[in-house]
Amino acid sequence: MSDGTNEAMNFDHVAISSTNIEESVKWYTQFLSDAEILYQDETWAFLKSGPIKFAFITPGQHPPHVAIRVETDEQDTLLGDFFPKRKWKDHRDGSKSFYTKDNCGNIVEFIKYNDES
Numbered sequence: 001m002s003d004g005t006n007e008a009m010n011f012d013h014v015a016i017s018s019t020n021i022e023e024s025v026k027w028y029t030q031f032l033s034d035a036e037i038l039y040q041d042e043t044w045a046f047l048k049s050g051p052i053k054f055a056f057i058t059p060g061q062h063p064p065h066v067a068i069r070v071e072t073d074e075q076d077t078l079l080g081d082f083f084p085k086r087k088w089k090d091h092r093d094g095s096k097s098f099y100t101k102d103n104c105g106n107i108v109e110f111i112k113y114n115d116e117s
Contacts, residue, residue, distance in 0.1 A: 007078050012069035012111055013046070013053035015062055021045050024056045039093070065099065065107040079110060
């Protein structure tokens with residue numbers, strides 16, 4: 001996925017389905033000593049441990065997935081070459097994303113944040 005330029009993207013988060021967001025956050029924070037809760041409400045939570053972020057999502061809200069962060073216009077252009085029919089969806093935190101599947105059918109989210117996110 002390269003045209004000779006270095007437009008590699010970075011891992012952003014993994015999303016895990018949860019039927020009880022509060023209990024999931026409690027469960028993970030008891031094992032991750034450096035866990036920091038970035039956001040939490042009754043429908044989703046964002047937890048960071050070291051360089052890894054976890055999103056806890058309610059079933060049906062978003063599919064379980066791995067997210068890759070898009071940070072530059074060049075990366076967005078490159079994605080357009082691979083996914084010409086992509087449609088960015090706005091999220092309540094100001095980010096935008098679209099979902100696709102990898103070569104094995106796993107769900108991947110490409111996400112970009114605005115300056116305020």
